[in-house]
Amino acid sequence: MKKSLERRRTNExxxxxxxxxxxxxxxxxxxxxxxxxVGTADLIAHPxxxxxxxxxxxxxxxxxxxxxxxTIDPKDKGKGxxxxxxxxxxxxxxxxxxAQIAKDAEVARLVYxxxxxxxxxxxxxxxxxxxxxxxxxxxxxxxxxxxxEADALFAAKLQQEEREEYxxxxxxxxxxxxxxxxxxxxxxxxxxxxKSRPPTKSxxxxxxxxxx
Numbered sequence: 001m002k003k004s005l006e007r008r009r010t011n012e013x014x015x016x017x018x019x020x021x022x023x024x025x026x027x028x029x030x031x032x033x034x035x036x037x038v039g040t041a042d043l044i045a046h047p048x049x050x051x052x053x054x055x056x057x058x059x060x061x062x063x064x065x066x067x068x069x070x071t072i073d074p075k076d077k078g079k080g081x082x083x084x085x086x087x088x089x090x091x092x093x094x095x096x097x098x099a100q101i102a103k104d105a106e107v108a109r110l111v112y113x114x115x116x117x118x119x120x121x122x123x124x125x126x127x128x129x130x131x132x133x134x135x136x137x138x139x140x141x142x143x144x145x146x147x148x149e150a151d152a153l154f155a156a157k158l159q160q161e162e163r164e165e166y167x168x169x170x171x172x173x174x175x176x177x178x179x180x181x182x183x184x185x186x187x188x189x190x191x192x193x194x195k196s197r198p199p200t201k202s203x204x205x206x207x208x209x210x211x212x
Contacts, residue, residue, distance in 0.1 A: 199207065
């Protein structure tokens with residue numbers, strides 16, 4: 001019984017040694033032999049794996065092509081499945097035309113916005129000039145209107161003075177005419193009265209002397 005157990009352990013150790021050698025040969029194909037200083041127990045306790053091995057000396061991209069290098073999936077356990085890089089999309093003539101059209105549209109938009117700003121500025125300038133002209137015209141009209149009103153007042157005053165002066169002259173003339181008429185009337189009345197009186201002695205004597 002004891003011998004059979006020892007034989008079984010020996011067979012299992014040999015089988016494990018062969019499996020360990022196989023794993024080592026897969027991980028390091030350049031070295032197909034097992035190192036003499038590595039024991040079976042160490043190999044069983046710490047089996048070699050390829051998932052945690054990182055090659056820091058390998059660049060991420062090729063220096064000449066600047067394309068990603070072939071990668072190895074850690075799940076493949078050292079089998080090294082190669083992945084081809086995706087080809088870069090080439091620019092076609094239609095793409096170049098579309099880019100040029102977009103660029104021209106952007107330039108046209110900027111020019112249009114600049115022209116709008118200039119037009120708005122010119123419009124504001126014309127509006128300010130127009131308002132200033134209106135203010136100047138209103139001020140000039142007020143001055144002219146004030147002058148017209150002053151002239152009208154002055155003319156009315158002159159006319160009033162002239163009318164007053166004319167009235168005074170007319171009144172003086174009318175008064176003179178009335179006085180003259182009264183004097184003539186009184187003289188005529190006196191002459192009639194004188195003629196209607198009987199002559200006196202002296203008057204008769206004078207009348208007789210006239211005929212003699």
